[in-house]
Amino acid sequence: MSSTSSCLVTKLSHYVSLSEADCVRLATLEKAERTFDAGHEVYQGGDENKDLYVVKHGWAFSYTDLPDGRRQIVKIHHPGDIIGFPDVALKHATTTLRTVEDVCLCPFPKSSLDEILRESPKLSALLLSIALRDQVVLIDVLRAMGRMSAQERVSYMLLDLISRLRITNPGITDTIRLPMTQSQIADYLGLTNVYISKTFIRMEEDGYIHRDQNRLQILREDAMIELTDFHDRYADMDTSWFPQD
Amino acid sequence: MSSTSSCLVTKLSHYVSLSEADCVRLATLEKAERTFDAGHEVYQGGDENKDLYVVKHGWAFSYTDLPDGRRQIVKIHHPGDIIGFPDVALKHATTTLRTVEDVCLCPFPKSSLDEILRESPKLSALLLSIALRDQVVLIDVLRAMGRMSAQERVSYMLLDLISRLRITNPGITDTIRLPMTQSQIADYLGLTNVYISKTFIRMEEDGYIHRDQNRLQILREDAMIELTDFHDRYADMDTSWFPQD
DNA sequence: ACCATGCTTTCAACTGGATTGAATTCCGCC
DNA sequence: GGCGGAATTCAATCCAGTTGAAAGCATGGT
Secondary structure (H helix, E strand, C coil): CCHHHCHHHHHHHCCCCCCHHHHHHHHHHCCCCEEECCCCEEECCCCECCEEEEEEECCEEEEEECCCCCEEEEEEECCCCEECCHHHHECECCCEEEECCCEEEEEEEHHHHHHHHHHCHHHHHHHHHHHHHHHHHHHHHHHHHHHCCHHHHHHHHHHHHHHHHHHHCCCCCCEEECCCCHHHHHHHHCCCHHHHHHHHHHHHHCCCEEEECCEEEECCHHHHHHHHCCCCCCCCECCCCCCCC | CCCCCCHHHHHHHCCCCCCHHHHHHHHHHCCCCEEECCCCEEECCCCECCEEEEEEECCEEEEEECCCCCEEEEEEECCCCEECCHHHHECECCCEEEECCCEEEEEEEHHHHHHHHHHCHHHHHHHHHHHHHHHHHHHHHHHHHHHCCHHHHHHHHHHHHHHHHHHHCCCCCCEEECCCCHHHHHHHHCCCHHHHHHHHHHHHHCCCEEEECCEEEECCHHHHHHHHCCCCCCCCECCCCCCCC
C-alpha cells in the first residue's frame, strides 16, 4: 500500500516487476518532501550536486544558458522522474532546474543511489538501463534538432510527451495538459516563441491538433508518427537480461 | 603488459586506477578482432543488437536517417570507445555504424557486460558513470545544435574532439588529424557541406585554425572555449563515490 | 470593476544558412 | 603522367525562421 503510492515505484514497475523489498527501498527515497512555487529555480548549473530529486507532482525542466542569454531546455520532468541523474557522473551540476508550475519534489542524497547499487542487482540493472535509454532519447531529440523542420519538431515533442505520460497513466488517450509556455517550448526545440505560435496555429488549421486552454488534443497521431518517424523508446526496453533476485 | 596494450584499459584508466584483475577483464573484451574497410557499414539501425564493439584503431560514426534521406550523425567513435552502449537498453539497434577509414573493431557480446556487472563493483560504477557522463555530453551537443551559430558549432566540435583525443594521448597539443569529410561534419552539426566549407574558410581567415591536408591545427583554443562556453566533461568526472575493491 | 502582469498572437522587415549547379582541386590508381 | 571519382570551392538565388515591436487576451490581486 505504501509502495503503490510512490510515483517512482509506479514508473519503474512499468519496466520490470519489483520485489517488495525493492519497492520499499524506492519508496524510501520519496520520504522527504519539498514544495516549490511555479517558476522557482531549485538549483543552478555549477552548484555542487549532492542531491537527486524524485518528482511527486507538477512539471519542471532542466536548462542551460549560453553566456549571452540564449537558452536551451534539455529535459522536461514529469511525476516519477529522477532529476539530476546525469550529473551524478560529474562534480558540479551542469543544468539549472526550474519549476513550470507548483511542484512537489523528494530530494535524496547521491549516497542512497550507492546503497541501491550495492544491495539490489536488479535495481542497478534498471538504473543503468534507464541511463542508457535516456541516451537514446537524447539522440532522438538531437535528430529532431539537427534535421527536422519546425512542424516536425513540435510533432516529435508532443509524441514524446504523450508516450511518457502514458507510462504512469495508461488511461491517457489523445489529450494532454501542456502547462509550458510557448517560449519554453521554443527553448526546448531550438526555435523562437513567435514561430512556435505560428506552427501551432498551422497545425491546428491542418487538423493535427486541437487546443483548448492549456489542454492539447492530438487528432492525427498516426500521421504525426509517420511525419517524424517516431519510435516509442519507453515501450521498447529490453529487460530480458536483468539479474533475478 | 598485455593489459597496457588495450585501448579500452588505457582510456578507462584515465578515470580511475584499475586492479590487475579488472584490467585483464577489460583486455579480454578486445580478444577478438575484425577489420573493416573505409566507408563500410558494420550494422544497421533496426538490427537485433547482440554485440558491442571496442574501437582498436581508426574512426567510425553512428548515424540515423529520416525516411526521406536527411541524415544525423549522432556520435563519432575513436580508439578506446565502446560502440553500441546506449542500445543495450533496447531490443534493436537505433543507429547505423559506419567506418570513416580503415578500422579495427573488437566485438564482444552484451553478456560480457553482464559478467562485469556481477563481478566488479568498481567497473560497474565506472560503466554507469560513463553512461551518465555521455548523457551530459549529448546535452552539450544538444545545446550547440539548438542555440549556436555555424561557427560556434564547428568550434564546439573541434574542442570536443581534441579533448577526447587527449584522454588517450596526452601528447596531443593543438593539432589533430580530421579524417571526416565536410559532408559528414555537416551531418554531425546539422548544417550543409557547403556551409561547413564556408565556415572553415572563414575560421582560417580569422586565425582560429590552420588546415593542412587532413590535419587541423587549433590556433586560438582559448578564444574558441570562450566563444562556445566549453566545458571539458572528460576531465571533470567525479569518481570519489566509487566502491573500492 | 480595475489595473498589473505575463502570455499569445500578429505584423513586417530582415538574415543566416540552405539550395543548386557548375567549376575546381585533390588523390588514388593504372 | 594522365584518368576518374570524390571532395571542395564558388556564385547566385531562395526561404524558413528571426527580430522587435505592438496589439490582443487571460488571470489574478486589491
